[in-house]
Amino acid sequence: MAASQIVNLLRGSVRLEVTGAFPERFLNLCAQRGASFWAVEWPDSHTLRLTVAWKDRKGLDDLGARTGCTVTEVRKTGMPPFLLRFRKRYSFLTGLALAILAVCILNRFVLVIDVEGNDQVPTQAILTELRRQGLRPGVYGPSLAVKDISNEALLRLEDLSWMAVNLRGIRAQVVVRERIGKPEIVDETVTGNIVAEAPGIVTHLEAWSGDAAVAEGSTVLPGDVLIWGSIRMDPPQWSENPVEWMPVRAMGRVEGRTWRTLTAAIPLTAWGKNYTGEEKSSWAVTILGQRRVFSQNSGIAMEKYDKISNTWNLTLPGGTVLPFSLRRETCRGYETTDLPIDPAAAQTMLEERLLAKLEELLGDTGREVSHSFSAQVADGLLTVTLSAECREELGRFIPAGE
Amino acid sequence: MEHRRKKEGLLERTAQVFDIPGEAAGLPRVELTGRHEARMSNHRGILAYGPEEIIVSGGKLIVKVKGEGLELRAMTAEELLITGTVLSVELE
Numbered sequence: 001m002a003a004s005q006i007v008n009l010l011r012g013s014v015r016l017e018v019t020g021a022f023p024e025r026f027l028n029l030c031a032q033r034g035a036s037f038w039a040v041e042w043p044d045s046h047t048l049r050l051t052v053a054w055k056d057r058k059g060l061d062d063l064g065a066r067t068g069c070t071v072t073e074v075r076k077t078g079m080p081p082f083l084l085r086f087r088k089r090y091s092f093l094t095g096l097a098l099a100i101l102a103v104c105i106l107n108r109f110v111l112v113i114d115v116e117g118n119d120q121v122p123t124q125a126i127l128t129e130l131r132r133q134g135l136r137p138g139v140y141g142p143s144l145a146v147k148d149i150s151n152e153a154l155l156r157l158e159d160l161s162w163m164a165v166n167l168r169g170i171r172a173q174v175v176v177r178e179r180i181g182k183p184e185i186v187d188e189t190v191t192g193n194i195v196a197e198a199p200g201i202v203t204h205l206e207a208w209s210g211d212a213a214v215a216e217g218s219t220v221l222p223g224d225v226l227i228w229g230s231i232r233m234d235p236p237q238w239s240e241n242p243v244e245w246m247p248v249r250a251m252g253r254v255e256g257r258t259w260r261t262l263t264a265a266i267p268l269t270a271w272g273k274n275y276t277g278e279e280k281s282s283w284a285v286t287i288l289g290q291r292r293v294f295s296q297n298s299g300i301a302m303e304k305y306d307k308i309s310n311t312w313n314l315t316l317p318g319g320t321v322l323p324f325s326l327r328r329e330t331c332r333g334y335e336t337t338d339l340p341i342d343p344a345a346a347q348t349m350l351e352e353r354l355l356a357k358l359e360e361l362l363g364d365t366g367r368e369v370s371h372s373f374s375a376q377v378a379d380g381l382l383t384v385t386l387s388a389e390c391r392e393e394l395g396r397f398i399p400a401g402e
Numbered sequence: 403m404e405h406r407r408k409k410e411g412l413l414e415r416t417a418q419v420f421d422i423p424g425e426a427a428g429l430p431r432v433e434l435t436g437r438h439e440a441r442m443s444n445h446r447g448i449l450a451y452g453p454e455e456i457i458v459s460g461g462k463l464i465v466k467v468k469g470e471g472l473e474l475r476a477m478t479a480e481e482l483l484i485t486g487t488v489l490s491v492e493l494e
Contacts, residue, residue: 028447031477040474042451 012054012078015039020069023048029063030056054080109288110139111170111322118176121159126176129153130165135174137323138288141167150174171320191247192402194227194395196220200258202394210250226254226395247400254395257369262357264350265383272339275332278302284327302333346382347375354386366392414462430460432491440467440484440491448474448482456484464494 018026027048030037035056041049048069052060054076064071086092113135115123130136133149146165154163162177194210202218211232213225220226229250235241280302283294307329314324351373358368371388414429416422430444446459456472458465472486 024448024451027451027474027477031447031482032479034479036476038476040451040477042453048451 008053009078012076012080012082013051014054014057014073014081015049015051015075015077016060017072017074018048018050018064018069019046019072020064020067021046022067023069025067026063026069026071029067030060033059033063035060049074054078107169108141109170110135110141110144110167110172111137111288112320113137113172113174115174115176118160118178120178121157121176126153126157126160126174129156130174132156135165135172136289138290141172186249186251188249190399191229191249192397192399193225193229194250194252194254195398196222196224196226196254196256196394197396198222198258198260198392198394200256200392200394202226202254202256203391204255205252206254207250207252209248210252212252220256220394227252229400250397252395254393255391256394258366258390258392258394260358260361260386260388260390262354262386262388263383264354264357265381266341266346266350268341268343268346268377268380268382269338270341271336273306273334274337275334276302278305278333280331282329284329286323286325286327288323300331302331304336305331305333307331343377343382347373347384350375350382350384351386354384358386358388358390362390362392366390428461430463430465432460432465434488434491437488438485440488441481442484443481445480445482448477453486458482466490466492466494468492 020026023042023046027037027040027050030050030052033056036053037050037056039049039051043049061071113127113130115126118126130149130153133152135144135146135149144165144167146167150163150165154160157163159179160176161179164175166173166175188209193213199221200219202214202216202220205212205214205216205226207227210227210229213228214220227250230245230247233244233246235243280300285292285294308331309327309329311325311327314322316322354373355371358371362368367390369389369391371386373384373386375382375384377383417429428444430442430446433441433443435441442458442460442465444460445465446461448456449459449464450457451474453472454468454470456467456474458467467484467488468490469486469488472484472488475483475485477483
């Protein structure tokens with residue numbers, strides 16, 4: 001498309017048909033008045049067709065009257081006549097005005113709150129505290145004192161060390177930094193021994209402070225002293241002074257082989273739900289945090305029921321969830337009955353739980369070497385036993401006097 | 403009209419005597435660019451129009467542009483532009 005066509009499209013044009021005895025007079029008067037026209041056609045000696053610019057259209061009827069011609073509009077093209085078509089479409093204009101108003105006003109309200117930088121502190125905890133301080137979806141952004149909000153929230157969230165709230169249109173970006181915990185400080189003034197926590201065979205022993213009480217390869221029972229919390233201080237040679245013992249806090253590492261046995265049991269029958277088919281639903285709309293329930297569930301006559309909630313959030317194409325949602329709550333009635341459970345599935349579940357429990361007991365310092373399970377059914381009860389050989393830290397500090 | 407023609411004749415003679423461009427003195431000027439464009443300044447208006455002949459008033463002169471597919475592309479009070487295939491330009 002040529003540049004002149006684009007310009008004509010933007011400024012608009014009207015195709016006219018001029019009929020009269022001397023249409024060329026009309027053309028000449030147009031030229032004299034400075035009216036831009038082009039694409040002149042002369043179908044016959046009394047008819048003239050031409051295109052004039054939209055801005056020059058006004059007053060051409062007078063020219064036609066002066067020259068004794070009839071001026072008829074054949075076609076209007078371009079932007080101005082296109083926009084004028086909407087002049088009487090009041091619904092469209094109202095919608096357009098509302099849309100512009102929405103863009104101008106709604107973007108000053110906070111609709112989305114994004115929390116970034118938290119790992120240990122839950123996002124919901126931060127959002128709850130911010131809500132207490134007044135930052136919530138639907139609030140008018142310019143009215144917020146974001147510095148005060150972040151300072152107050154920081155005082156109440158002890159696990160955070162820094163917070164900043166940035167308002168960007170409908171989005172409130174909350175950037176936080178979590179507090180780094182203090183390292184554990186060992187109080188070396190408290191003296192005591194390291195004793196065995198579990199039965200096992202000592203495989204490695206390092207006494208950092210205090211004297212070793214057992215040798216590698218020794219078998220120990222719970223409570224046996226592994227490292228004494230005292231250091232022998234021999235007197236000088238040929239001295240008659242007695243041997244002295246200096247109390248210290250026993251420190252060191254004692255690794256050993258251990259055998260752990262864990263047991264878990266589960267009944268072979270369980271309560272199950274038998275749905276009666278009775279259902280009741282209610283609808284609710286949440287707009288900017290304000291919940292409106294359409295139908296109340298006050299008349300639930302079911303003794304036992306499941307409440308199933310389905311929520312549909314209004315989401316922008318980029319995935320941003322807006323604070324507008326529709327929620328349906330369905331109550332489904334049921335009766336409870338005894339149902340047999342699958343023994344194999346129950347055994348698998350118990351084995352998984354026992355392994356998880358073993359891992360929890362060993363912590364970061366221990367590891368499992370081998371394990372085996374045994375299961376038996378007695379009196380409607382499935383009992384699973386885990387026997388595991390482990391490598392773990394055997395010692396535990398016990399202050400003197402305990 | 404007679405007074406105007408006399409005035410134009412005077413302008414033409416004055417332009418010749420003082421050796422100044424005729425267009426500066428208000429005389430019509432016809433300019434052909436190749437075969438497809440004819441530009442005329444200081445015209446007095448269109449007298450007749452058709453795809454084979456366009457007659458333009460130049461005051462004392464009448465300019466007949468003959469050709470094929472002639473079209474009045476643009477026109478102002480001073481200038482006009484004719485496009486198409488120009489075969490001849492005649493003066494009366």
